[in-house]
Amino acid sequence: MEFPENLLYSEEHEWVRDEGEQVTIGITDFAQSQLKDIVYVDLPEIGSEYKKGESIGVVESVKTVADIFSPVTGKVIEKNLKLKDHPEWVNTDPYGKGWLLRMELKDRDELKELLSSGAYQGIVSKES
Amino acid sequence: MIIGKIKDNGLIQDEPLIFEQGGEGRRGYSLPQWDVEEVEAQQTIPPHLLKEELEGFPQMSEVDVVRHFTRLSQWNFGVDSGFYPLGSCTMKYNPKLNEEIARMKGFTSIHPYQPEESVQGILKLMYELQSFLAEITGMDQVTLQPAAGAHGELTGLMMIRAALKARGQKRRKVLVPDTAHGTNCSTSTVTSFQMIEIKSNEKGIISPDQVARLMDEDIAAIMVTNPNTLGLFEEHLAEIAQIVHQKGGFVYCDGANLNALMGIVKLGSLGVDMVHLNLHKTFSTPHGGGGPGSGPLAVKKELAPFLPIPIIVKEGETYRFSENHPLSIGKIKAFYGNFGVTLKAYAYILSMGAEGLKRASEMAVLNANYLMNRLKQYYYLPYDRPCMHECVFTDRYQEKHHVTTLDIAKRLIDYGFHPPTIYFPLVVKGALMMEPTETESKEGLNRFIETMIHIAKEAQENPDFLRQAPQRVKVRRLDEVLAARKPKLRWTGKNPNNQIPSSQ
């Protein structure tokens, strides 16, 4: 299972890549392994704004649905349209091709509330 | 082996779709003779509102159609095929007498708008059935309109909203235990209530102090199931009902599990204000492969004014429909409910009588406890307490061999059984919920028990082989991921093997 060091993590199993004014968001390797084969990803409208913790979309496998909770407060500026035809990339490459969306950050301080790779791994080992 | 196009599948035959067979000019129908002048559609209806042909519709002879659907039926497993221990579904035997009764012309050919004088027997039947269901549940009035349990739940919550409105109140929330059936949750949302979950305690039931903590004046109702989906009697229900009533809320009961209680407990005496029944479960009407069902709703008299119209009224010896109910929520279905289904439940109740119904519940509970006791050495029992009409196991003992609930279920198919309900209720990980019902004989139960014990051994000794299950079926482990990623929901005329890309 992978927990890239250069990323930040939320307790709801999202990862965040800090890109300055904006962040790229996805779900973690642990999350995709729990959901198993992903069949569909429901992503928010471009331009929509969300507070940290709000549900911004849904990831579906055959037998489950899981909410994607926004790890930061901000505005959606891009989403991964290719996932429509290739939802399986979230399983095979969750940190790369399986990225979900990009948001413009409202408050960079919120990033301090996220977890490091090590801290997130700690949470995951408790849940397993 | 395949020789050219001929396959040797024995009696498990392949059968194409209706669109892939038949031919130009084949017909399977017979119409009355033309005794009036034939009118061309364009003579009366403007051509731009008409169509030429029904694109894609098949053309088959009667023989083609009969062979086709007969073959399809042979791939199915029904209650008449064998043991069907689906938890919370009550797959009991469907009496054939009731099927014959439901085919009587004086029932099947009756139009819903016939004058009331011509359907007095039918109205009487419906009125009496209502009173039977009220008596069984300990309630005051019943509507036969809902077409299914979920429809009954919808009706119930709408009535609760109307009752609150009549008081000048508007409450936004509903309490639902974590063991609830999915329809309880979705019904809450569909009726614009916010669902608040109550966690069941370590005994698998809900506790009064939990409810007391959550109950306030913004909660319209609690939706309970009794017995619950773990097969356990909600022992604190009467106290919980009081707590809810004290703050002006209502108690809705999902009656899907009534098969455990007939003649033993009346839900009304536990403080329940409304309960829906599933006639296609407790009252032996057939499941039909997904309906039709019937979900009558029984209510206490305080809620009766809000029942959907029309209501059957008895005046002397005459029955009629009345729409004179100003507080009614309105109609939830056209006409009067699934009469063709309620008819069978009426016949069933008369066949059983009070003693038969009580005996059915007693035997249902006996059978479930028997299963539970005989299997508990082999499968983990999360709640090791006497159950009611169903019991829940898990795959915990089999986990170390990497055998899951799903594998066990699929392996049962190879031995000629329909699997129990799997992965529900959600509070139990890897749940295997079994409801044998009262119509299963001791030998039948023993066969099932022996098979389950054998499968537990297989899990230890030959898990790889077990995980290949099912083997002896028409199709094996269908690719549900592909079906969800690339939905193909109708025939479009293209070769299916070209249409669907391989999943890896």
Added chain:
Amino acid sequence: MKSYLRYLPHTEEDIQEMLKAIGLGSIEDLFKNIPQDHRLSKPLDLPGPLSEPDLLAHMEGLQGSLGSSFLGGGAYHHFIPAVIQHLTSRSEFYTAYTPYQPEISQGTLQAIFEYQTLMCQLTGMEVSNASMYDGATSLAEAILMAHRITGRKKVLLSQTIHPEYRKVVETYIDPEEQEIVLIPYLKTDGRTDESALIQSLDHQVSAIVVQNPNFFGVVEDLQPFSEKIHQVGGMFIVGFSEAIAYGILRPPGAFGADIVAGEGQSFGIPLSFGGPYLGIFTTREKFIRNMPGRLVGETVDLEGKRGFVLTLATREQHIRREKATSNICTNEGLCALMATIYLSLLGKKGLKELALMNLSKAEYAKKIISRMNGCNITFSAPTFNEFVLEIDGDPGKILERLKTEGILGGLALSKFYPEMKQHLLITVTEMNTRQEIERWADVLAKSIG
């Protein structure tokens, strides 16, 4: 011997053996978890038990009486081929459960896939679900779906939609979420009043809902409605209650409908005093994830063989729970099977011929009636197999008179449309012989005169 025991196999010996295996002394012990004061102390007050022959005799006496029927209005008297009952009586079909275990339900699943396909072909749409409860609830769910998709708060409902369907829609819709605006009909031709509709149309409207053929039997022109609602970004919903009409009518999909929600009872399902019937629900592929009801999809198994499964279940109650698109679980599976068998028998040519026969019989009835004094055909627009008749005299008494002659002469409309005090809805199908029609007209003429 109590005959209900034929459904309860355990003998006293069986029971004792099983109790012993559980470690209990008596049946009473099974219920000791239940507090004593909740236990019933006396038996339920119910009649019976009746033996099989006695029950049959009892039921025979409760039957309704039949007559030569000109009743319609959402439930239709059509011929049901013998094959249908024969096939749906196979217990592998009717005693089966919902096909959650696909390996042992391929029969049900393939039949539903065929049903879904036929409904798409019939209505000119792209995807169908496995059924809803009936035409009325199907229409209500269509309106809820349009609201979910557009987020708008107004829906325009034609007054020519079946009055009971409209009542169901009113019950289903939360007045705080949506407003229903009723669009009147034109008194001359019986169609939905297009100009009244245009006046109510704006960007707050989620959908226009029209029925075709409408409750008066009149054939509506769907084209203008489709154009108008799409211009403002709303959805076009079309309902129907007489499915046979689509043997000749151009389907709603061809006019750009977004959702079609109708009644399939005419396809081989008995009248049964109002139910069980068949809710048909079809829509466009782009709306799949918003649609209610079960869906069966095609796939392959481990060995590459074609098979069918329930799919996209994540919209449904058992997975999505409180975020489900609907709370529907059990639907009308066996009725959908009846419709599938019916349409397989009739096929392309049969449905068309049947529709033409219905049209012709109704036109014949209209022809004789138009020669009579004291009654006239109210609406000028084309009709299918139903039409509205205005008569001189008390419709109630006239129908009474017809009834004494064994004729169910029509449906008085005043209870549905208070302004139509003198009007009857007359329905003529392939089951009304020429003789019957002439007799009906004859008795009608005498009752009026």
